[in-house]
Amino acid sequence: MSQHQDPKPTPNTSGDGWRVLSYLIGGIVVYGGIGFGLDRWLGTPFFLPVGIVLGAGLTIAMLHFRYGRS
Amino acid sequence: MIAGVSTEFIPPGPQSFDLPPIFSGVEWFTKPVLVAALSVVVILWFFWGASRKAAIVPSKLQFAGELGYNFVRNSIARDMIGSPEHMKYVPYLCGLFFFILLNNVAATIPLIQFPTFSHIGWPYVAAVMSWVIYNAVGIRKHGVWGYFKHQTMPAGVPGWLMPLMIPIEFISNILVRPVSLSLRLFANMFAGHILLLVFVLGGEYMLLHSGSLALGGVGIITLLMALAIAGLELFVQVIQAYIFVVLTAQYIGSAIAEEH
Numbered sequence: 001m002s003q004h005q006d007p008k009p010t011p012n013t014s015g016d017g018w019r020v021l022s023y024l025i026g027g028i029v030v031y032g033g034i035g036f037g038l039d040r041w042l043g044t045p046f047f048l049p050v051g052i053v054l055g056a057g058l059t060i061a062m063l064h065f066r067y068g069r070s
Numbered sequence: 071m072i073a074g075v076s077t078e079f080i081p082p083g084p085q086s087f088d089l090p091p092i093f094s095g096v097e098w099f100t101k102p103v104l105v106a107a108l109s110v111v112v113i114l115w116f117f118w119g120a121s122r123k124a125a126i127v128p129s130k131l132q133f134a135g136e137l138g139y140n141f142v143r144n145s146i147a148r149d150m151i152g153s154p155e156h157m158k159y160v161p162y163l164c165g166l167f168f169f170i171l172l173n174n175v176a177a178t179i180p181l182i183q184f185p186t187f188s189h190i191g192w193p194y195v196a197a198v199m200s201w202v203i204y205n206a207v208g209i210r211k212h213g214v215w216g217y218f219k220h221q222t223m224p225a226g227v228p229g230w231l232m233p234l235m236i237p238i239e240f241i242s243n244i245l246v247r248p249v250s251l252s253l254r255l256f257a258n259m260f261a262g263h264i265l266l267l268v269f270v271l272g273g274e275y276m277l278l279h280s281g282s283l284a285l286g287g288v289g290i291i292t293l294l295m296a297l298a299i300a301g302l303e304l305f306v307q308v309i310q311a312y313i314f315v316v317l318t319a320q321y322i323g324s325a326i327a328e329e330h
């Protein structure tokens with residue numbers, strides 16, 4: 001079997017976009033879910049949208065720290 | 071043909087995927103099961119034939135087999151996992167890639183024309199298998215607590231943001247990944263198949279059963295569109311098999327990565 005020993009190729013980044021998607025979903029699910037729970041508990045109408053926006057914002061901040069500075 | 075609508079058009083829907091068992095009485099043996107079994111036979115034949123008489127000057131079959139194997143090993147496994155460790159995962163990734171690829175492309179092959187992964191159970195099992203593997207190799211490498219920390223503490227985030235980030239990282243790495251992995255494959259196969267059904271059945275109905283010349287013309291255009299969509303779907307089928315395996319490899323790579 002021929003083991004190709006060519007120099008280290010540039011890293012394949014074709015999956016990064018899909019990982020970013022899963023982060024965005026995760027952020028919105030977590031903080032949107034917390035907001036939803038607070039709304040159900042306290043009877044307020046505004047924690048769900050606040051949570052969704054906060055989650056999306058935090059996710060974007062995290063993506064900036066992770067991918068934006070390389 | 072008499073004027074007016076002779077028979078009611080029944081649009082395709084989720085019920086189009088409920089296929090009857092091939093032999094009455096054997097409930098579990100449906101078309102997707104048959105297609106999956108056939109794909110396993112074809113893959114075994116292909117790689118067995120390609121590696122049976124391996125030679126320095128390869129036969130055409132050996133060349134094709136090495137091309138496919140090298141693609142998974144170099145472009146997916148090595149690029150995503152990193153050089154010395156990737157060889158351990160090549161058999162799984164290679165098998166997974168060709169299994170998904172054949173079952174997706176089955177939706178384009180005449181007379182078969184059904185994507186196995188449009189039944190949600192198949193992508194669920196494939197995703198759970200990948201999920202178990204990347205978590206298991208991560209736990210084996212870092213220990214339970216170390217792996218947990220590794221998967222929930224994002225790199226490069228300032229300390230004061232950490233408590234807010236940990237839940238996102240946990241949900242995204244442990245829960246969203248397997249779901250998005252399976253739903254992406256399922257939805258693409260399901261939607262592609264139903265899109266083709268709409269165009270082909272609708273075109274056929276307008277052409278043959280509408281009884282109107284104008285609608286018949288639209289039916290011909292619709293059937294031509296269906297051909298173009300079939301081409302697009304072939305592309306989607308290949309891409310989805312690739313994406314599934316690339317992400318599996320990337321998850322394994324990030325689970326065993328040192329720095330994080």
